[in-house]
Amino acid sequence: MSPAMASSSVPALGKDLVGLESLSQEQILMILDTAEPFKEISERRIKKVPVLRGKTIVNLFFEASTRTRVSFEFAEKRLSADTVNISAAGSSVIKGETLVDTARNLEAMRIDMVVMRHGSSGAARFLADRIPSNVINAGDGRHEHPTQGLLDLLTIRDHCDRIEGLKVCLVGDILHSRVARSNIYGLLKLGAEIAVCAPKTLLPSAIGDLGVQVFKRVEEAIEWADVLNVLRLQLERMEEGYVPSLREYNRIWGVTARKLELAPQDLLILHPGPMNRGVEIDSDVADGSHSVILNQVTNGVAVRMAVLYLLAGGQPGSAEAAKAETGS
Amino acid sequence: MDKNNRTRVMDESDVHGAVARMAREIVEVNEGTDGLVLMGIQRRGTQIAALLVSEIERTEGVTLEAGFIDITLYRDDLMVVGPRPIVGESKLPSRGIDGQKVVLVDDVLHTGRTIRAALNELMDWGRPQFIHLCILVDRGGRELPIQPDTVGQRVDLLETQSVEVHVPEIDGALGVEIVTMNPGAV
Numbered sequence: 451m452s453p454a455m456a457s458s459s460v461p462a463l464g465k466d467l468v469g470l471e472s473l474s475q476e477q478i479l480m481i482l483d484t485a486e487p488f489k490e491i492s493e494r495r496i497k498k499v500p501v502l503r504g505k506t507i508v509n510l511f512f513e514a515s516t517r518t519r520v521s522f523e524f525a526e527k528r529l530s531a532d533t534v535n536i537s538a539a540g541s542s543v544i545k546g547e548t549l550v551d552t553a554r555n556l557e558a559m560r561i562d563m564v565v566m567r568h569g570s571s572g573a574a575r576f577l578a579d580r581i582p583s584n585v586i587n588a589g590d591g592r593h594e595h596p597t598q599g600l601l602d603l604l605t606i607r608d609h610c611d612r613i614e615g616l617k618v619c620l621v622g623d624i625l626h627s628r629v630a631r632s633n634i635y636g637l638l639k640l641g642a643e644i645a646v647c648a649p650k651t652l653l654p655s656a657i658g659d660l661g662v663q664v665f666k667r668v669e670e671a672i673e674w675a676d677v678l679n680v681l682r683l684q685l686e687r688m689e690e691g692y693v694p695s696l697r698e699y700n701r702i703w704g705v706t707a708r709k710l711e712l713a714p715q716d717l718l719i720l721h722p723g724p725m726n727r728g729v730e731i732d733s734d735v736a737d738g739s740h741s742v743i744l745n746q747v748t749n750g751v752a753v754r755m756a757v758l759y760l761l762a763g764g765q766p767g768s769a770e771a772a773k774a775e776t777g778s
Numbered sequence: 779m780d781k782n783n784r785t786r787v788m789d790e791s792d793v794h795g796a797v798a799r800m801a802r803e804i805v806e807v808n809e810g811t812d813g814l815v816l817m818g819i820q821r822r823g824t825q826i827a828a829l830l831v832s833e834i835e836r837t838e839g840v841t842l843e844a845g846f847i848d849i850t851l852y853r854d855d856l857m858v859v860g861p862r863p864i865v866g867e868s869k870l871p872s873r874g875i876d877g878q879k880v881v882l883v884d885d886v887l888h889t890g891r892t893i894r895a896a897l898n899e900l901m902d903w904g905r906p907q908f909i910h911l912c913i914l915v916d917r918g919g920r921e922l923p924i925q926p927d928t929v930g931q932r933v934d935l936l937e938t939q940s941v942e943v944h945v946p947e948i949d950g951a952l953g954v955e956i957v958t959m960n961p962g963a964v
Contacts, residue, residue, distance in 0.1 A: 462861050487848060487865045494870075496902045499851040759851075763862035 461578050463760045464577040466585040469594035470635040478639055485749070491528055492751055502531035502762055505561040507618065507686070508556050511588070512538040514752050515567055517747065518588050522565050525754035531563075549573065553581050566590075571628075582760045584673045589628050597757060598722050600633025603640065604625040605742050606677055608749070609718050614641035619671040621705060622681035622730050623652045625692075629722045633679060634660050642770035647671040651692045651702060668703055672713050679720040680705050683730045695727050710740065718742055787941075788931060788954035793914070796930035797826070800912060801833040803928050808879055813841045813907065815878040819896050820848040820866040822885035825945035826914050830883060843871040843878070852895035868899075877902040881928075885943035887913040891926035915954055917941045 460566065463477060483602035487541055489531045491499055507526050511519055526533045538544065544551060553564065563584040572589030577634040578585035585611060589595040603619075607613055618637050624646050627705065637644050638661060644651065656662060665671040671678065681700060693699045700706070705719065719731075727733045788796065801920045808814055811834060819829030824846040829856060839956045847864035850856075856863075871878075882896055893911060900909060913931040917940075931954070944951050 484865055487867050491851075492870055494903065498902065500898070501851040506858070555930055727837075759865070762860050763856075 452523060454541070458646045462763075465758075465761070466574070466587075467596050467761060468574045468585070470595065470596050470599050470632050470639070473596075475639045475641075478636055478723050479599070479602070481600055481753065481756050481760065482607060483660050484760060485600075485604055486754040488752040488755040488759070489749070491755070492524075492748070496519070499528065500530045500727055501759055502526065502529040503587055505531045505562040506560065507531045507533050507565060507677045507758075508561050509533060509535045509554075509588075510552070511536065511565055512543065512566070512573075513589070515588070516748070518567065518595075521747070521750040522586075522588060522597075522754050524751050525758055526565075526750070528751070529755055531758070534561075549577060550580055551576060553577055557581050557583060558613055566583075586757060586761065588621040591628065592626055592631070593628055594632045594635075595628040595722075596636075597750070597754050598629050599636040600757070601746055601753040602629075602633055602679060602720055602722070603636050604749045604753055605720060605746045606718065608745065609742060610676065613637065616642045616676045617645070618642050618679060619645040619647055619665065619675040620679045620681060621647045621668060621671060622703065623683050623687065623692075624648045624657065624681070625654050626684060626687065627653045627681050629679075630681060637726055645671060646675065647703075649693060649699075652687070668705060668709055672705075672709060672717070675717065677718040677720065678705060679722075680725065680731045682722065682728055685726065688778045696726075700729050700732075704728075704732060705728055705735050707734045707738070710735060711740075713740070715739075720746055722723055724747070782960050783958040785956045786953060787933060787956055788915075790952040792927060793898040793930075793952050793954065794829075796835055796914065797829045798889075800914075800928050800930055801837065804830065804881055804910070804912065805834060805838060807910070807927070811838050812896050813877070813879045814881065814883075815843045815845065815871050815875060816881050817844070817875075817896075817900070817904075818846040819882065819884040819892060820846055820868070821948060822943050822945050825947050826943070827883035830881075830912070842914050843873060843931060844888045845869045845871040845875075846888070847882075847896055847899055849892055849899055854891055854895065854897045870903060874904050875906045878906050880906040880909045881912050882909055883912045885914050885945075887911075887916045887924075887929075888919050888939055889927055890902055890922035891922045894922055914943055915941050 458718045491497060509519055509522055561583055565586045565588050567588040568590050574585055574587035587596055610616055619631050620633060634644055634647035647663055647665040647668055656758055660682060705740050717740050721731055725731055725736055816827045816831050817842045818824035824856055831844050835842055847867050848868045850863050850865045910927040912928040913926040916926055916929045917935050940957050941955055942955045944953050
């Protein structure tokens, strides 16, 4: 970059953030770099900058969420946007309104952005192709949870100073996890080596196609990895017969202090939350020296501020233009 | 190839001379260095502020508080649709700016819009006793009622001309150049 161009602009992100699969390495690094200066804003006494003043953002949550929704809301408010929260319970959704109708009605009230969590994989893309507002995926079914993937990348980079060449193992329910998918896409693009470690019932059958290694024992994963990302076991999976019992899951697949005895001092442990203490992760690990779980939460706000800032600059945004972009 | 016509108006020793004079003026006007905080505007204002800080520390035998400020998120052209400018880092001095005598430092003063943004940002950070504006090169062309308190050099420029301040940390050398755009190159 020549000095004369120093205060230049960043490469465009597009209208929406649906997943990390469709982003380039350059775009992912740009989001992480943009998140850095946003960290400091949350440390100020007045935690607010006027960058999204006058923008209206709807947080449309069809599934339960505390951390992600609150994190998005803090990010939006610290950028001075006006926000509205809609959750499925208590909205017209339970009266049978379709997703597109809900979105079009919101559009009719002149909104600028939608942050959506939805139970169906592909819901974010579906919506993004149909409305001119920016759409940010806050988790869609088993597909992706891109801002979680980004905040994991940022936290790993903060502590290891790099991502390229790192060995990262995802432990737990890979099959149902959108966090796993976003992690795998993001980490692979930034040059990390990835492994997964899970019972066979919780692994996608085509896991090999993603270019990741598979460990059959947590102890092996711990020995191999620089970073463990421990995924939440959704408790309803037990009733569905994916795991025999929580106690057995913890004994074999849980990350416990005893299993960490062989781990190097600087092994990093992440968890996207909410944790099942004593199931996939033990309390003394979650609160121990390897854990960066609360750093993830802090970084989540900064990453979401960065994504909002970058998307709000906007393209000459229309659903048609967005379609044309991704249609090829 | 750079088709633009460049004229060097200040070399390294000219800049050091201007900095020394501005440093004296800052100390004089504030009757000392008590409560003095220098805040550079990113990016090159930060380097000019650092030169002023070391000059004042050298002549007065004190240690000064300093910080820097990135005004990107306070720009008045952010609502324009287009790619986003890169956001830089900001750093508040350790004791904050409440009740402090803040000297805001930038390399070039032109429209005044950057200074407007910086003033808004500083006000969100606290309530300084006052804010003075210190500029290495004032090139005129104001679009807002903002004037500097301390100036290194004034230049009169045509619309087709711009002024570039070069600092070692970013450009490899210290100096000021006037760039005249070649009409054929536009």
